[in-house]
Amino acid sequence: MAKLVSLSDSDLSASSEESVSSRIHRSLRLAEQEKRKNEAEKPFVLALKYFSEVEVGTPVVGNDEFENHLAQVEKVAFSKGLSPEAVSVMLEFAMSLRMGSSPCARVLKCLIPDSVVPQEAVFRAVVWLSVGKIPISTQVLFIKWVLTVFDMIDAKDKLRAIYGFIFSFITDENLVCDSNAFKLLGKAGRQPYLLHLLSLYKVFCPELVTLSIPSRMRSGFKNHISPWKSALMALQKRGSLQVASSISLNFTLKNKTGSRKRRHRHLELPELSRVTNTGVNTEQTSSRKLVPLVQIQSFEQLLKNMHQIELPAQMGSLLGSRLALQYLDCVQDESALLRLNFWLGYALHEEFLFCTDGGAGQNAEEALQFLNKLLSAQQFLQEGFHSSDAFLYKFLNIWDGSLLRPQILGLLSNIPVIPSSRECQNEKLSCGLIECLNNMLLKWLTWHSVYALEDDLDISLHSHTSINITLSGFKDSVMDLVCFVGRLASVGLQLEGCHSLLLSFVLDFYETVCDTFLKFGLPLVVMPPPGVFYPAMFATDPVSLDRLAYIMNRYKMNLTSAKSQEKVTSHAFHISRQTYQEFNNYLAFMVNCLWNSSMRCPETDIQLSEELLAKSGVPQPWMRFDLIHHPAFMMYAVEFHQKCWPGRKDMDLNSIKQAKPWSWYLEFLFTQGFGGLKDFFQNNISRPGQELDSAQSKKQPLVS
Template sequence: MGKQKLRRSSQRLIKPEQQPSYGKGDLSARLRNGKERGDITEKITTQKTHQDKCHSADDQAEASEHDLLEQALQYFGKVEGHVQLKGNDTLLKHLNTVERVGTQRGLPPEGIDILLSLALSGKFVDTVNSRLLKCLIPSSVVLEDTVVKAVSWFCVGQCTASTQVLFIRWLITMFDLIDRKEKLHALYGCFFCFLQDERLCPYICHFLYLLTKKESVKPFRVRKLLDLQIRVGKQPHLQGLLLLYKVYCPELVSLALPTRVKTFFKNSESLWKAQMMTVRRKNLGSPSVGLQVDFGIKQVPLQSKKRKWNSLMNLPISSSTVSIVSQKVVSSLYLHQDEAFPVEQLQTFTQLVQNIHRLEFPAQMGSVLQSPLLLHYINCIKDDSVFLRLNYWMAQVLHEECAWYTGNQHNEMEVRAFLDTIANAQQFLQEGFSNCEEFLYKSIPHWNGCYRSQILQLLSWIPLTAFSEMEQLLYEPLGQIFFTSSLYFKCSVIESLKKMLQNWLSWHAFYADQVSIQDSPMNTTLSGLVNTVSDLINFVGRISTIALHITSSSLLLHFILDFYEIVCDMYVKYAMPLVVLPPAGVFYPALLSMESVNLNHLCYIMYRYRKNLVAAKENEWTKKCKLRLNISSKTFQEYNQYVLAMVGCLWTSQAFQKDSHPQGIFMDAKVLMRTGVENYRNSFNIVHHPALMGHAVLFLQQGFGEEKTLNLGLIKGKLWNWYVEYLYKRGMHGLKVFIESSIRRISSSAQSHSSLSESCPSVAQK
């Protein structure tokens, strides 16, 4: 019945008298369009059918692969006694299946349990054992019971030494994918005994480094390591483990150890690195998943992650246990105050406060970078072991993974995400990591400009260092890159150096009230601090002067003036006993700029310079200055020359006659007459200045309309004062404060001998 009604309604809608009339051409076009739509529909249907067939084929292949894997695991699970490889086609078939699945999609936990025990049981020859261990890539996690069972086979010694070494390397690589580690900590002494084996010692030290907790450090173990070092020499792996022991228990290790972070251990991941990347991309969909910063703590599903890139705060939970911790279990953890609180259960700031005394950091310290709660924690505690472990891990990753772009797009995405993670963590902590500083010093001379945003963010957090070191390690190579780079790269470098200076000044201002500045983490004297800051400012002044000669860009000038806006307020705002003026190569391009924004910015900067100079002079007179400020007469002289040049340009129209700066714009009157320019004296006042002429024209248009011919010479007398007020209302705040602080003093003869005349003597006399 419904279909008949629908059919009738459709028939009513297409009655002939209701159809619009079409011409012959319109009708043919309509038919042609209908045919094209039919062709498109047919193509879409064909493509959809093809996609469905492809998906169906993929599903069938995956199901077939799953069946083959089950058959292979059943075969390996039933192996008893020694099995020969030669002529054993069944073994080769199942071994190839396991290798293919393991290196492409990863193996399930139960599969790893079977194959790992079999590889260490000695039932196969070394070739098969090696192939099995190399394909053990987990798709999710590795069960702790699996590792314990494998360790028992490892201790029995049924396998060869090469297989034992390969197993320890696999254990180091998969360490952060093990769901729990309580039983492994109980086996600490068992692993420690294998330090006697020369082939195993470097890898056992690395594994113990990951496994060590404070309670693991015992006097007899320290003595054992020291005796071993005496016997075999100062090996890097022994020094790395001893250094960690010394951080946990400094009273037990009195030996002098290297303080700078270095690569203590050999790379154990090379055999599984590429396969783990492949498995992670297929399982997670993106190579950078797990590296993107998310400062909201949330529960994440079980996922496979590479050891070094395991930067997620939430650690994997055993698949053999309940995936979500019940409220009863969580509440029971609060009752046992002596037990460690695992960080994977840390979800709120309240939990952090209640369990701050019993938090247990993950074995992989890189996971701390993703958690604002743990960043809060390491910012408060004074446990050097946390920073030692974090610095070692970060130095290793920066050294091995963050080489410059080599053409691998996936690797580039990972490196970019990782550097963003470090930069965000430094921003959160408001201080830089020491290993990032070393990484930048080593890599900047060879930098090809990639990861520009990330590298410059890291650059801005470099701590204070002696100028001799920074000149050689940073300023010289950075200057070479700066001069040969694009305009936008130059702007980015100036912005980064501005943030670096701001960070230095903020650190100094924070610790300025301490009794001794040596107590601050900057570990420098006041004179050393002043010299380092002054050298940075002078370096920026040099490269800015050259850059403005090479590229006369208003955008670059804007970034340079932003830098000097920080410099001009160092004394008043940051308690830094230093005043450094911009070089003439920066001042005059800003004064003669074509952009009113830059001119206004310069006026504000010179106003703030005056405030700082006056404050420093007053503090010196009243003996209120705790930090002795020694300003040379040359600084006052140069400041007065700058102010006279600005007043001569903008107000008195005497710039070409009164500018006394050696690099100024003074010109002989005869030369000016030869130019043929009428009223050349007024060329740079606030009416005729190229940056302000547009405002003057708009002012006259609003006052006289467009009927009368506009003449800028009309702006004088009362119109001059009205025009100045008009500029103030147009947002020229910098010009306003400069005029109010300088021009009125010039016109006031009463203040020619005031106390402030010593800070600006030539300005007051004029």
């Protein structure tokens, strides 16, 4: 009706002015244009008024007034876009179902914002979503709309608070149960966007989505968002879209990348950018002033604005910025971590697990850089992200042991303590692996010494999760890891012929293990297996032997300190008799071999019969591994001999064993930098260097 009246008005005025002169005609025409413009907007204003005031229960069928107003809104929406107020009014009208559910979808389809979408409107719509009886297809349409205009929502502080609610709404109401999901799928006809949403969920919480989803599914939302997207782009072309270029750039970029290259975009960290660039609106709608992270340039600025930081539109951008990581570390914002983890988990899954095209080699460089960025972020934060852990659990199952090995091992060493025993099936016995496991153990132990509570019962597993683990559970995990590495190292050394580089990495590991009690406060002592001890003992390089001596010495200190604590306090930890026995055997063997020139080793599982040794044809076999004849030290003995008796022609190394030369020889060895040996002998041999007859030297093994 209103539209009809206004049309006849303008017709009337146009016909009455036909006979006026040209000059007046011109000015009048300008005025008339202005008037026309105003009047053209008038029906739109009327239409908005109609939609905001229309009574509940007004019929739709045969209602010309409604039809005309909606047509008017649609016309404006597709030509100029809707103002924030108009979006609010129309969204409120649609979601409140004042005229039933039939116009709802049609209104949603024409909701093309010209600048920003008020957060308040979206917030209210979500409320209606849970109150009203909106048909499922319309609910899905609404969520799709929110996804499309997400970057245009003016502020997200309130919205962020109900993220969990929105997610749980989707899962609880529709998608969780198989039956419900199928009902929904039946209604919506297994549409790709729905499957895509489900696949996102499967990544996020696989236990909730039991459907099997085809992995070949790339263009989930693409076709279905395009009506809004193309309208938005058309508006932008005409220059009527006031939103800054970052959003439109996003759209064009996404359109440009074809389906073949689509997967690559996960590997590029997004730029730090604001949610919207219309700062005025942000300040109006939110109670406090937010400072976007992109504007923070220095650490001082970060500290000043710590309480009012606005997170960027794409959380992936946080990984690339030191300041952003600092913020994340200080604030421990749950929702920020949740968003970051979601993004990261999705990117990792898409890129490394669901490969469809055969281009494994072509994005290797990108993958490398991506993982290196992730690694440096994790090193900066000194802990891993949940999503990368979850990804690793899956990826390790199908890893070939070489693809991106340094990065994967790096990520692996960041895995937090795993309560149950879980052996990663992996037979690639490399130094890198042992190093990775050593780093892992170091991180676990450091974490323990930092987070363990005084009463030593419950420990929070991750600094920002509530998962707890008991001390005994933690000990079991560490024990499993150490024993596993022991087995791995034994086999590895055997396969590689006791390679000294590998041996060095293994000794690195045991340098960590031998100090678990004194250095990290974890009441646990695990001895190395014979497969590690003996190769180190008989190694041909003096450095390995020196390190073994250092390790044995540290073991002794840990054990004695544990034992003295056991005597003092009642609830100290108990070290098994077997551990003491193992230690004593190793120690006795070392002292006997190096100092006493005897191969006797009491009560060990490895016994060499005299006959067998005699068969080897080596003269005086028991002397072959003392400090003079040990292959690692023979060179030093010869050098010492030459220095000690420069005139002698015939070399007799045994003459070093006499009282004076022996002590000089020890002094000589200790000046060569064998600190481990020095400590070992000072602690385990009584009066070192003063006992003339080496056979009389006493060893002091611990008694259990």
